[in-house]
Amino acid sequence: MISCGSQSREKDKRQITKDRSAYSKDIKVHAIKKDKAIIVGANQTENYLPLLKGKRVGIVANQTSVIFRKDGRENTEDKRFTHLVDSLLSLKVDIRKVFAPEHGFRGNADAGEHVEDGIDTKTKLPLVSLHGKYRKPIPKQLENLDIVLFDIQDVGVRFYTYISTLHNVMEACAEARIPVLILDRPNPNGYYIDGPTLKIENKSFLGMHPIPLVHGMTIGEYAHMINGEQWLANEQKCTITVIKVENYTHNTFYSLPIRPSPNLPNDQSIKLYPSLGLFEGTNVNAGRGTEFQFQRYGAPFLDKTVLSFSYTPIANFGAKYPKHKNVVCYGEDLKSENINGVMTLKWIIKAYQNSTDKSLFFNTNNFTKHAGTKTLQQQIESGLSEKEIKATWKDGLEGFKKTRLKYLLYD
Missing domain, CATH: 3.40.50.12170 (Uncharacterised protein PF07075, DUF1343)
Incomplete structure:
Protein backbone atom coordinates (compact mmCIF):
# COMPACT_ATOMS: atom_id res chain seq x y z
CA MET A 1 0.00 0.00 0.00
CA ILE A 2 1.24 3.51 -0.89
CA SER A 3 0.74 6.11 1.83
CA CYS A 4 -0.83 9.49 1.08
CA GLY A 5 2.60 11.05 1.54
CA SER A 6 4.12 8.61 -0.95
CA GLN A 7 1.33 9.29 -3.42
CA SER A 8 2.00 13.02 -3.10
CA ARG A 9 5.72 12.52 -3.64
CA GLU A 10 5.11 10.32 -6.69
CA LYS A 11 2.77 12.97 -8.13
CA ASP A 12 5.41 15.64 -7.52
CA LYS A 13 8.05 13.52 -9.26
CA ARG A 14 5.79 13.04 -12.29
CA GLN A 15 5.11 16.78 -12.45
CA ILE A 16 8.80 17.67 -12.12
CA THR A 17 9.69 15.16 -14.86
CA LYS A 18 7.02 16.66 -17.11
CA ASP A 19 8.25 20.21 -16.44
CA ARG A 20 11.88 19.22 -16.94
CA SER A 21 10.96 17.79 -20.33
CA ALA A 22 9.18 21.02 -21.25
CA TYR A 23 12.19 23.03 -20.08
CA SER A 24 14.55 20.91 -22.18
CA LYS A 25 12.34 21.51 -25.20
CA ASP A 26 12.35 25.24 -24.43
CA ILE A 27 16.15 25.31 -24.48
CA LYS A 244 32.86 42.56 -26.24
CA VAL A 245 29.41 42.08 -27.75
CA GLU A 246 29.21 43.51 -31.26
CA ASN A 247 26.32 45.78 -32.31
CA TYR A 248 25.10 46.26 -28.73
CA THR A 249 24.27 49.38 -26.75
CA HIS A 250 22.55 49.62 -23.40
CA ASN A 251 19.39 50.66 -25.20
CA THR A 252 19.38 47.64 -27.54
CA PHE A 253 16.44 45.33 -26.97
CA TYR A 254 17.62 41.77 -26.34
CA SER A 255 15.31 38.82 -25.89
CA LEU A 256 17.12 35.96 -24.21
CA PRO A 257 17.03 32.90 -26.49
CA ILE A 258 17.66 30.54 -23.55
CA ARG A 259 16.15 31.03 -20.11
CA PRO A 260 19.01 31.98 -17.77
CA SER A 261 17.60 29.94 -14.87
CA PRO A 262 14.59 27.64 -14.42
CA ASN A 263 12.29 30.32 -13.00
CA LEU A 264 12.92 33.08 -15.56
CA PRO A 265 11.14 31.58 -18.57
CA ASN A 266 10.51 34.63 -20.77
CA ASP A 267 10.95 38.36 -21.38
CA GLN A 268 8.09 39.31 -19.06
CA SER A 269 9.53 37.42 -16.10
CA ILE A 270 12.93 39.06 -16.67
CA LYS A 271 11.36 42.54 -16.77
CA LEU A 272 9.37 41.88 -13.60
CA TYR A 273 12.16 40.10 -11.74
CA PRO A 274 13.74 43.22 -10.16
CA SER A 275 10.37 44.12 -8.60
CA LEU A 276 8.94 40.69 -7.80
CA GLY A 277 12.31 39.31 -6.72
CA LEU A 278 11.90 41.20 -3.45
CA PHE A 279 9.10 38.75 -2.58
CA GLU A 280 11.84 36.14 -2.23
CA GLY A 281 12.62 37.79 1.10
CA THR A 282 9.02 37.44 2.27
CA ASN A 283 6.55 34.62 2.83
CA VAL A 284 4.71 35.55 -0.38
CA ASN A 285 5.00 33.22 -3.38
CA ALA A 286 6.25 34.93 -6.57
CA GLY A 287 4.94 32.37 -9.03
CA ARG A 288 7.34 29.54 -8.26
CA GLY A 289 5.54 26.24 -8.62
CA THR A 290 3.52 27.55 -11.59
CA GLU A 291 4.19 28.16 -15.27
CA PHE A 292 4.20 31.93 -14.64
CA GLN A 293 7.24 32.40 -12.41
CA PHE A 294 7.86 36.06 -11.52
CA GLN A 295 4.69 37.04 -13.35
CA ARG A 296 2.32 36.73 -10.38
CA TYR A 297 2.41 36.81 -6.62
CA GLY A 298 0.18 35.48 -3.88
CA ALA A 299 -0.15 33.98 -0.42
CA PRO A 300 -2.95 32.40 1.62
CA PHE A 301 -2.76 35.29 4.12
CA LEU A 302 -3.45 38.04 1.56
CA ASP A 303 -6.95 39.53 1.63
CA LYS A 304 -8.88 37.75 -1.13
CA THR A 305 -11.59 40.42 -1.16
CA VAL A 306 -8.98 42.87 -2.49
CA LEU A 307 -6.55 40.50 -4.23
CA SER A 308 -8.97 38.06 -5.78
CA PHE A 309 -6.71 36.35 -8.31
CA SER A 310 -5.91 32.86 -7.05
CA TYR A 311 -3.59 29.99 -7.92
CA THR A 312 -2.10 26.94 -6.23
CA PRO A 313 1.68 26.36 -6.37
CA ILE A 314 2.74 22.77 -6.94
CA ALA A 315 6.11 21.06 -7.16
CA ASN A 316 7.57 21.49 -10.63
CA PHE A 317 10.87 21.76 -12.43
CA GLY A 318 12.91 24.47 -10.73
CA ALA A 319 10.68 24.54 -7.62
CA LYS A 320 10.44 21.25 -5.79
CA TYR A 321 9.28 23.03 -2.64
CA PRO A 322 7.59 26.29 -3.62
CA LYS A 323 6.19 28.53 -0.92
CA HIS A 324 2.65 27.47 0.05
CA LYS A 325 2.89 24.28 -1.98
CA ASN A 326 -0.57 22.82 -2.67
CA VAL A 327 -2.25 25.75 -0.86
CA VAL A 328 -4.49 28.31 -2.57
CA CYS A 329 -2.79 31.71 -2.79
CA TYR A 330 -4.47 35.06 -3.40
CA GLY A 331 -2.71 37.91 -5.17
CA GLU A 332 -2.28 39.45 -8.62
CA ASP A 333 -1.65 38.15 -12.13
CA LEU A 334 0.96 40.35 -13.84
CA LYS A 335 1.73 38.38 -16.99
CA SER A 336 0.25 41.16 -19.15
CA GLU A 337 1.57 44.06 -17.08
CA ASN A 338 3.44 46.62 -19.19
CA ILE A 339 6.64 47.51 -17.39
CA ASN A 340 9.84 48.90 -18.90
CA GLY A 341 12.82 50.67 -17.42
CA VAL A 342 11.64 50.78 -13.83
CA MET A 343 11.73 48.75 -10.66
CA THR A 344 8.49 49.26 -8.76
CA LEU A 345 7.50 48.73 -5.13
CA LYS A 346 3.78 49.04 -5.75
CA TRP A 347 3.12 45.30 -5.62
CA ILE A 348 5.07 44.54 -2.48
CA ILE A 349 3.53 47.56 -0.73
CA LYS A 350 0.04 46.51 -1.83
CA ALA A 351 0.62 42.94 -0.67
CA TYR A 352 1.88 44.08 2.73
CA GLN A 353 -1.01 46.48 3.21
CA ASN A 354 -3.48 43.71 2.37
CA SER A 355 -1.97 41.04 4.59
CA THR A 356 -4.51 39.67 7.04
CA ASP A 357 -1.62 38.95 9.42
CA LYS A 358 1.32 41.27 8.84
CA SER A 359 3.52 39.28 11.22
CA LEU A 360 3.60 36.56 8.56
CA PHE A 361 4.81 38.81 5.76
CA PHE A 362 8.55 39.43 6.08
CA ASN A 363 11.39 36.98 6.50
CA THR A 364 13.50 39.78 7.91
CA ASN A 365 17.03 38.42 7.49
CA ASN A 366 16.37 37.17 3.98
CA PHE A 367 14.55 40.35 2.97
CA THR A 368 17.47 42.48 4.12
CA LYS A 369 19.83 40.38 1.98
CA HIS A 370 17.62 40.89 -1.07
CA ALA A 371 17.03 44.59 -0.46
CA GLY A 372 20.64 45.22 0.57
CA THR A 373 19.44 47.44 3.40
CA LYS A 374 17.35 47.12 6.56
CA THR A 375 15.68 50.44 5.78
CA LEU A 376 13.34 49.22 3.04
CA GLN A 377 11.40 46.85 5.30
CA GLN A 378 11.10 49.58 7.93
CA GLN A 379 9.83 52.04 5.31
CA ILE A 380 7.19 49.62 4.02
CA GLU A 381 6.05 48.75 7.55
CA SER A 382 5.78 52.44 8.48
CA GLY A 383 3.43 53.10 5.56
CA LEU A 384 5.65 55.27 3.34
CA SER A 385 4.53 55.56 -0.28
CA GLU A 386 6.62 54.30 -3.17
CA LYS A 387 7.43 57.87 -4.15
CA GLU A 388 8.65 58.68 -0.63
CA ILE A 389 10.77 55.55 -0.47
CA LYS A 390 12.31 56.07 -3.90
CA ALA A 391 13.30 59.61 -2.95
CA THR A 392 15.64 58.12 -0.35
CA TRP A 393 17.49 56.19 -3.08
CA LYS A 394 18.47 59.28 -5.06
CA ASP A 395 21.95 59.92 -3.62
CA GLY A 396 22.98 56.29 -3.91
CA LEU A 397 21.77 56.05 -7.50
CA GLU A 398 23.44 59.27 -8.59
CA GLY A 399 26.74 58.26 -6.98
CA PHE A 400 26.66 54.85 -8.63
CA LYS A 401 25.85 56.29 -12.06
CA LYS A 402 29.00 58.42 -11.90
CA THR A 403 31.12 55.45 -10.85
CA ARG A 404 29.56 53.20 -13.50
CA LEU A 405 30.57 55.57 -16.31
CA LYS A 406 34.23 54.67 -15.76
CA TYR A 407 33.65 51.03 -16.65
CA LEU A 408 31.17 51.09 -19.52
CA LEU A 409 32.17 49.23 -22.68
CA TYR A 410 29.00 50.15 -24.56
CA ASP A 411 27.06 53.35 -25.20
Whole structure:
Protein backbone atom coordinates (compact mmCIF):
# COMPACT_ATOMS: atom_id res chain seq x y z
CA MET A 1 0.00 0.00 0.00
CA ILE A 2 1.24 3.51 -0.89
CA SER A 3 0.74 6.11 1.83
CA CYS A 4 -0.83 9.49 1.08
CA GLY A 5 2.60 11.05 1.54
CA SER A 6 4.12 8.61 -0.95
CA GLN A 7 1.33 9.29 -3.42
CA SER A 8 2.00 13.02 -3.10
CA ARG A 9 5.72 12.52 -3.64
CA GLU A 10 5.11 10.32 -6.69
CA LYS A 11 2.77 12.97 -8.13
CA ASP A 12 5.41 15.64 -7.52
CA LYS A 13 8.05 13.52 -9.26
CA ARG A 14 5.79 13.04 -12.29
CA GLN A 15 5.11 16.78 -12.45
CA ILE A 16 8.80 17.67 -12.12
CA THR A 17 9.69 15.16 -14.86
CA LYS A 18 7.02 16.66 -17.11
CA ASP A 19 8.25 20.21 -16.44
CA ARG A 20 11.88 19.22 -16.94
CA SER A 21 10.96 17.79 -20.33
CA ALA A 22 9.18 21.02 -21.25
CA TYR A 23 12.19 23.03 -20.08
CA SER A 24 14.55 20.91 -22.18
CA LYS A 25 12.34 21.51 -25.20
CA ASP A 26 12.35 25.24 -24.43
CA ILE A 27 16.15 25.31 -24.48
CA LYS A 28 16.25 23.64 -27.88
CA VAL A 29 13.69 25.59 -29.89
CA HIS A 30 12.93 28.93 -28.19
CA ALA A 31 13.10 31.54 -30.94
CA ILE A 32 16.02 33.89 -31.44
CA LYS A 33 14.22 37.09 -32.31
CA LYS A 34 14.79 40.79 -32.84
CA ASP A 35 18.48 40.55 -32.03
CA LYS A 36 20.13 38.96 -35.07
CA ALA A 37 22.53 41.90 -35.38
CA ILE A 38 23.92 41.13 -31.92
CA ILE A 39 27.11 39.06 -31.94
CA VAL A 40 27.84 37.77 -28.46
CA GLY A 41 31.39 37.26 -27.24
CA ALA A 42 31.20 33.48 -27.55
CA ASN A 43 30.49 33.74 -31.28
CA GLN A 44 33.71 35.66 -31.90
CA THR A 45 35.97 32.62 -31.86
CA GLU A 46 38.54 34.36 -34.04
CA ASN A 47 39.13 36.84 -31.21
CA TYR A 48 39.64 34.39 -28.36
CA LEU A 49 40.79 31.03 -29.71
CA PRO A 50 44.36 32.39 -30.01
CA LEU A 51 44.21 33.19 -26.27
CA LEU A 52 43.35 29.54 -25.52
CA LYS A 53 45.84 27.87 -27.85
CA GLY A 54 48.22 25.64 -25.95
CA LYS A 55 46.55 26.52 -22.63
CA ARG A 56 44.97 24.29 -19.99
CA VAL A 57 41.50 25.78 -19.70
CA GLY A 58 38.85 25.89 -16.99
CA ILE A 59 35.40 27.14 -17.98
CA VAL A 60 32.70 28.75 -15.82
CA ALA A 61 29.53 27.95 -17.71
CA ASN A 62 25.90 26.90 -17.65
CA GLN A 63 23.14 26.20 -20.18
CA THR A 64 23.36 29.77 -21.55
CA SER A 65 27.00 29.38 -22.60
CA VAL A 66 26.38 28.76 -26.29
CA ILE A 67 27.60 29.72 -29.73
CA PHE A 68 24.71 30.68 -32.03
CA ARG A 69 24.37 29.73 -35.67
CA LYS A 70 25.04 32.78 -37.78
CA ASP A 71 21.76 32.57 -39.68
CA GLY A 72 19.68 31.57 -36.65
CA ARG A 73 17.18 29.85 -38.94
CA GLU A 74 17.45 26.18 -38.08
CA ASN A 75 14.46 25.02 -36.06
CA THR A 76 15.29 21.48 -35.02
CA GLU A 77 16.98 20.15 -31.88
CA ASP A 78 20.18 22.04 -31.02
CA LYS A 79 20.80 23.38 -34.52
CA ARG A 80 20.25 26.98 -33.47
CA PHE A 81 23.34 26.83 -31.31
CA THR A 82 26.00 24.57 -29.86
CA HIS A 83 27.22 24.63 -26.29
CA LEU A 84 30.49 26.51 -25.88
CA VAL A 85 32.14 23.55 -24.17
CA ASP A 86 31.15 21.17 -26.99
CA SER A 87 32.36 23.65 -29.61
CA LEU A 88 35.71 24.25 -27.96
CA LEU A 89 36.30 20.54 -27.47
CA SER A 90 35.64 19.99 -31.19
CA LEU A 91 38.22 22.70 -31.88
CA LYS A 92 40.76 20.77 -29.78
CA VAL A 93 40.85 23.29 -26.94
CA ASP A 94 42.34 21.61 -23.86
CA ILE A 95 39.44 21.96 -21.40
CA ARG A 96 40.37 20.44 -18.05
CA LYS A 97 37.21 21.13 -16.01
CA VAL A 98 33.96 23.06 -15.87
CA PHE A 99 32.90 25.24 -12.93
CA ALA A 100 29.12 25.38 -12.42
CA PRO A 101 27.24 28.31 -10.78
CA GLU A 102 23.86 28.32 -9.02
CA HIS A 103 21.38 26.05 -10.85
CA GLY A 104 24.25 23.87 -12.11
CA PHE A 105 26.03 23.34 -15.42
CA ARG A 106 22.85 22.26 -17.21
CA GLY A 107 20.71 24.86 -15.40
CA ASN A 108 18.23 22.43 -13.84
CA ALA A 109 18.73 22.91 -10.09
CA ASP A 110 16.32 24.88 -7.90
CA ALA A 111 17.18 28.39 -6.71
CA GLY A 112 19.55 28.09 -3.76
CA GLU A 113 19.78 24.30 -4.13
CA HIS A 114 23.09 22.68 -3.14
CA VAL A 115 24.85 21.55 -6.32
CA GLU A 116 27.27 18.64 -6.12
CA ASP A 117 30.58 18.13 -7.91
CA GLY A 118 30.47 15.42 -10.55
CA ILE A 119 31.20 14.38 -14.12
CA ASP A 120 29.31 15.79 -17.09
CA THR A 121 27.61 12.82 -18.73
CA LYS A 122 28.02 14.20 -22.26
CA THR A 123 31.63 15.40 -22.26
CA LYS A 124 32.97 13.35 -19.32
CA LEU A 125 34.62 16.53 -18.00
CA PRO A 126 34.91 17.06 -14.23
CA LEU A 127 32.26 19.43 -12.90
CA VAL A 128 33.23 21.65 -9.98
CA SER A 129 30.26 23.19 -8.17
CA LEU A 130 30.45 26.84 -7.15
CA HIS A 131 27.13 26.53 -5.37
CA GLY A 132 27.82 23.63 -3.04
CA LYS A 133 30.55 23.10 -0.48
CA TYR A 134 32.49 25.98 -2.03
CA ARG A 135 31.32 29.16 -3.72
CA LYS A 136 34.83 30.31 -4.48
CA PRO A 137 37.28 28.00 -6.23
CA ILE A 138 39.90 26.69 -3.83
CA PRO A 139 43.58 26.54 -4.87
CA LYS A 140 43.46 22.79 -5.51
CA GLN A 141 40.62 23.26 -7.99
CA LEU A 142 42.72 25.75 -9.98
CA GLU A 143 45.82 23.59 -10.12
CA ASN A 144 47.03 22.77 -13.63
CA LEU A 145 44.98 25.58 -15.21
CA ASP A 146 46.56 28.33 -17.29
CA ILE A 147 43.40 30.34 -17.93
CA VAL A 148 39.77 30.44 -16.80
CA LEU A 149 37.01 31.33 -19.27
CA PHE A 150 33.79 32.87 -17.89
CA ASP A 151 30.64 32.85 -20.05
CA ILE A 152 27.26 33.13 -18.32
CA GLN A 153 24.15 35.11 -19.28
CA ASP A 154 23.19 37.59 -16.54
CA VAL A 155 19.99 39.65 -16.11
CA GLY A 156 21.40 42.74 -14.38
CA VAL A 157 19.90 42.34 -10.90
CA ARG A 158 22.08 42.45 -7.78
CA PHE A 159 20.60 39.40 -6.06
CA TYR A 160 20.89 37.26 -9.20
CA THR A 161 23.94 35.37 -8.03
CA TYR A 162 26.00 35.05 -11.20
CA ILE A 163 27.81 38.34 -10.47
CA SER A 164 28.73 37.00 -7.02
CA THR A 165 30.17 33.93 -8.73
CA LEU A 166 32.06 36.28 -11.06
CA HIS A 167 33.56 38.05 -8.04
CA ASN A 168 34.61 34.78 -6.40
CA VAL A 169 36.18 33.42 -9.58
CA MET A 170 38.11 36.64 -10.16
CA GLU A 171 39.33 36.69 -6.57
CA ALA A 172 40.48 33.06 -6.66
CA CYS A 173 42.21 33.58 -10.00
CA ALA A 174 43.89 36.77 -8.80
CA GLU A 175 45.28 34.84 -5.85
CA ALA A 176 46.48 32.04 -8.13
CA ARG A 177 47.76 34.48 -10.79
CA ILE A 178 45.55 32.95 -13.45
CA PRO A 179 44.01 35.25 -16.07
CA VAL A 180 40.26 35.28 -16.70
CA LEU A 181 38.77 35.51 -20.19
CA ILE A 182 35.19 36.86 -20.21
CA LEU A 183 32.90 36.29 -23.18
CA ASP A 184 30.40 39.11 -22.78
CA ARG A 185 26.63 38.95 -23.39
CA PRO A 186 23.93 41.67 -23.41
CA ASN A 187 22.09 42.60 -20.23
CA PRO A 188 18.31 42.42 -20.92
CA ASN A 189 17.77 44.91 -18.06
CA GLY A 190 20.81 46.96 -19.02
CA TYR A 191 18.90 50.09 -20.09
CA TYR A 192 18.17 51.44 -16.60
CA ILE A 193 19.45 51.68 -13.02
CA ASP A 194 17.11 51.56 -10.04
CA GLY A 195 16.53 50.34 -6.52
CA PRO A 196 18.18 50.73 -3.12
CA THR A 197 21.97 50.63 -2.90
CA LEU A 198 23.42 47.82 -0.82
CA LYS A 199 24.89 48.79 2.56
CA ILE A 200 28.12 46.86 2.91
CA GLU A 201 27.19 45.54 6.37
CA ASN A 202 24.47 43.54 4.60
CA LYS A 203 26.90 41.87 2.21
CA SER A 204 26.03 38.27 1.30
CA PHE A 205 26.07 35.97 -1.72
CA LEU A 206 22.84 37.77 -2.73
CA GLY A 207 24.78 41.02 -2.94
CA MET A 208 28.49 41.52 -2.42
CA HIS A 209 29.01 45.13 -3.49
CA PRO A 210 27.55 48.61 -2.79
CA ILE A 211 25.50 48.83 -5.98
CA PRO A 212 21.80 49.47 -6.70
CA LEU A 213 19.44 46.53 -7.07
CA VAL A 214 19.37 47.09 -10.87
CA HIS A 215 22.89 47.98 -11.98
CA GLY A 216 22.67 48.39 -15.78
CA MET A 217 25.95 46.66 -16.67
CA THR A 218 27.03 43.62 -18.61
CA ILE A 219 29.16 40.90 -17.01
CA GLY A 220 32.22 42.29 -18.80
CA GLU A 221 31.62 45.82 -17.56
CA TYR A 222 30.94 44.56 -14.06
CA ALA A 223 34.24 42.66 -14.02
CA HIS A 224 36.06 45.91 -14.78
CA MET A 225 34.19 47.59 -11.92
CA ILE A 226 35.16 44.81 -9.50
CA ASN A 227 38.81 45.40 -10.38
CA GLY A 228 38.62 49.18 -10.56
CA GLU A 229 36.80 49.63 -7.27
CA GLN A 230 39.22 47.23 -5.55
CA TRP A 231 36.47 44.94 -4.32
CA LEU A 232 38.62 41.82 -4.37
CA ALA A 233 40.25 40.72 -1.11
CA ASN A 234 43.39 42.67 -0.21
CA GLU A 235 42.63 45.07 -3.09
CA GLN A 236 44.00 42.57 -5.60
CA LYS A 237 43.36 42.89 -9.31
CA CYS A 238 42.50 40.01 -11.57
CA THR A 239 43.99 39.96 -15.06
CA ILE A 240 40.93 40.00 -17.31
CA THR A 241 40.25 40.11 -21.04
CA VAL A 242 36.71 40.88 -22.20
CA ILE A 243 35.46 39.87 -25.64
CA LYS A 244 32.86 42.56 -26.24
CA VAL A 245 29.41 42.08 -27.75
CA GLU A 246 29.21 43.51 -31.26
CA ASN A 247 26.32 45.78 -32.31
CA TYR A 248 25.10 46.26 -28.73
CA THR A 249 24.27 49.38 -26.75
CA HIS A 250 22.55 49.62 -23.40
CA ASN A 251 19.39 50.66 -25.20
CA THR A 252 19.38 47.64 -27.54
CA PHE A 253 16.44 45.33 -26.97
CA TYR A 254 17.62 41.77 -26.34
CA SER A 255 15.31 38.82 -25.89
CA LEU A 256 17.12 35.96 -24.21
CA PRO A 257 17.03 32.90 -26.49
CA ILE A 258 17.66 30.54 -23.55
CA ARG A 259 16.15 31.03 -20.11
CA PRO A 260 19.01 31.98 -17.77
CA SER A 261 17.60 29.94 -14.87
CA PRO A 262 14.59 27.64 -14.42
CA ASN A 263 12.29 30.32 -13.00
CA LEU A 264 12.92 33.08 -15.56
CA PRO A 265 11.14 31.58 -18.57
CA ASN A 266 10.51 34.63 -20.77
CA ASP A 267 10.95 38.36 -21.38
CA GLN A 268 8.09 39.31 -19.06
CA SER A 269 9.53 37.42 -16.10
CA ILE A 270 12.93 39.06 -16.67
CA LYS A 271 11.36 42.54 -16.77
CA LEU A 272 9.37 41.88 -13.60
CA TYR A 273 12.16 40.10 -11.74
CA PRO A 274 13.74 43.22 -10.16
CA SER A 275 10.37 44.12 -8.60
CA LEU A 276 8.94 40.69 -7.80
CA GLY A 277 12.31 39.31 -6.72
CA LEU A 278 11.90 41.20 -3.45
CA PHE A 279 9.10 38.75 -2.58
CA GLU A 280 11.84 36.14 -2.23
CA GLY A 281 12.62 37.79 1.10
CA THR A 282 9.02 37.44 2.27
CA ASN A 283 6.55 34.62 2.83
CA VAL A 284 4.71 35.55 -0.38
CA ASN A 285 5.00 33.22 -3.38
CA ALA A 286 6.25 34.93 -6.57
CA GLY A 287 4.94 32.37 -9.03
CA ARG A 288 7.34 29.54 -8.26
CA GLY A 289 5.54 26.24 -8.62
CA THR A 290 3.52 27.55 -11.59
CA GLU A 291 4.19 28.16 -15.27
CA PHE A 292 4.20 31.93 -14.64
CA GLN A 293 7.24 32.40 -12.41
CA PHE A 294 7.86 36.06 -11.52
CA GLN A 295 4.69 37.04 -13.35
CA ARG A 296 2.32 36.73 -10.38
CA TYR A 297 2.41 36.81 -6.62
CA GLY A 298 0.18 35.48 -3.88
CA ALA A 299 -0.15 33.98 -0.42
CA PRO A 300 -2.95 32.40 1.62
CA PHE A 301 -2.76 35.29 4.12
CA LEU A 302 -3.45 38.04 1.56
CA ASP A 303 -6.95 39.53 1.63
CA LYS A 304 -8.88 37.75 -1.13
CA THR A 305 -11.59 40.42 -1.16
CA VAL A 306 -8.98 42.87 -2.49
CA LEU A 307 -6.55 40.50 -4.23
CA SER A 308 -8.97 38.06 -5.78
CA PHE A 309 -6.71 36.35 -8.31
CA SER A 310 -5.91 32.86 -7.05
CA TYR A 311 -3.59 29.99 -7.92
CA THR A 312 -2.10 26.94 -6.23
CA PRO A 313 1.68 26.36 -6.37
CA ILE A 314 2.74 22.77 -6.94
CA ALA A 315 6.11 21.06 -7.16
CA ASN A 316 7.57 21.49 -10.63
CA PHE A 317 10.87 21.76 -12.43
CA GLY A 318 12.91 24.47 -10.73
CA ALA A 319 10.68 24.54 -7.62
CA LYS A 320 10.44 21.25 -5.79
CA TYR A 321 9.28 23.03 -2.64
CA PRO A 322 7.59 26.29 -3.62
CA LYS A 323 6.19 28.53 -0.92
CA HIS A 324 2.65 27.47 0.05
CA LYS A 325 2.89 24.28 -1.98
CA ASN A 326 -0.57 22.82 -2.67
CA VAL A 327 -2.25 25.75 -0.86
CA VAL A 328 -4.49 28.31 -2.57
CA CYS A 329 -2.79 31.71 -2.79
CA TYR A 330 -4.47 35.06 -3.40
CA GLY A 331 -2.71 37.91 -5.17
CA GLU A 332 -2.28 39.45 -8.62
CA ASP A 333 -1.65 38.15 -12.13
CA LEU A 334 0.96 40.35 -13.84
CA LYS A 335 1.73 38.38 -16.99
CA SER A 336 0.25 41.16 -19.15
CA GLU A 337 1.57 44.06 -17.08
CA ASN A 338 3.44 46.62 -19.19
CA ILE A 339 6.64 47.51 -17.39
CA ASN A 340 9.84 48.90 -18.90
CA GLY A 341 12.82 50.67 -17.42
CA VAL A 342 11.64 50.78 -13.83
CA MET A 343 11.73 48.75 -10.66
CA THR A 344 8.49 49.26 -8.76
CA LEU A 345 7.50 48.73 -5.13
CA LYS A 346 3.78 49.04 -5.75
CA TRP A 347 3.12 45.30 -5.62
CA ILE A 348 5.07 44.54 -2.48
CA ILE A 349 3.53 47.56 -0.73
CA LYS A 350 0.04 46.51 -1.83
CA ALA A 351 0.62 42.94 -0.67
CA TYR A 352 1.88 44.08 2.73
CA GLN A 353 -1.01 46.48 3.21
CA ASN A 354 -3.48 43.71 2.37
CA SER A 355 -1.97 41.04 4.59
CA THR A 356 -4.51 39.67 7.04
CA ASP A 357 -1.62 38.95 9.42
CA LYS A 358 1.32 41.27 8.84
CA SER A 359 3.52 39.28 11.22
CA LEU A 360 3.60 36.56 8.56
CA PHE A 361 4.81 38.81 5.76
CA PHE A 362 8.55 39.43 6.08
CA ASN A 363 11.39 36.98 6.50
CA THR A 364 13.50 39.78 7.91
CA ASN A 365 17.03 38.42 7.49
CA ASN A 366 16.37 37.17 3.98
CA PHE A 367 14.55 40.35 2.97
CA THR A 368 17.47 42.48 4.12
CA LYS A 369 19.83 40.38 1.98
CA HIS A 370 17.62 40.89 -1.07
CA ALA A 371 17.03 44.59 -0.46
CA GLY A 372 20.64 45.22 0.57
CA THR A 373 19.44 47.44 3.40
CA LYS A 374 17.35 47.12 6.56
CA THR A 375 15.68 50.44 5.78
CA LEU A 376 13.34 49.22 3.04
CA GLN A 377 11.40 46.85 5.30
CA GLN A 378 11.10 49.58 7.93
CA GLN A 379 9.83 52.04 5.31
CA ILE A 380 7.19 49.62 4.02
CA GLU A 381 6.05 48.75 7.55
CA SER A 382 5.78 52.44 8.48
CA GLY A 383 3.43 53.10 5.56
CA LEU A 384 5.65 55.27 3.34
CA SER A 385 4.53 55.56 -0.28
CA GLU A 386 6.62 54.30 -3.17
CA LYS A 387 7.43 57.87 -4.15
CA GLU A 388 8.65 58.68 -0.63
CA ILE A 389 10.77 55.55 -0.47
CA LYS A 390 12.31 56.07 -3.90
CA ALA A 391 13.30 59.61 -2.95
CA THR A 392 15.64 58.12 -0.35
CA TRP A 393 17.49 56.19 -3.08
CA LYS A 394 18.47 59.28 -5.06
CA ASP A 395 21.95 59.92 -3.62
CA GLY A 396 22.98 56.29 -3.91
CA LEU A 397 21.77 56.05 -7.50
CA GLU A 398 23.44 59.27 -8.59
CA GLY A 399 26.74 58.26 -6.98
CA PHE A 400 26.66 54.85 -8.63
CA LYS A 401 25.85 56.29 -12.06
CA LYS A 402 29.00 58.42 -11.90
CA THR A 403 31.12 55.45 -10.85
CA ARG A 404 29.56 53.20 -13.50
CA LEU A 405 30.57 55.57 -16.31
CA LYS A 406 34.23 54.67 -15.76
CA TYR A 407 33.65 51.03 -16.65
CA LEU A 408 31.17 51.09 -19.52
CA LEU A 409 32.17 49.23 -22.68
CA TYR A 410 29.00 50.15 -24.56
CA ASP A 411 27.06 53.35 -25.20
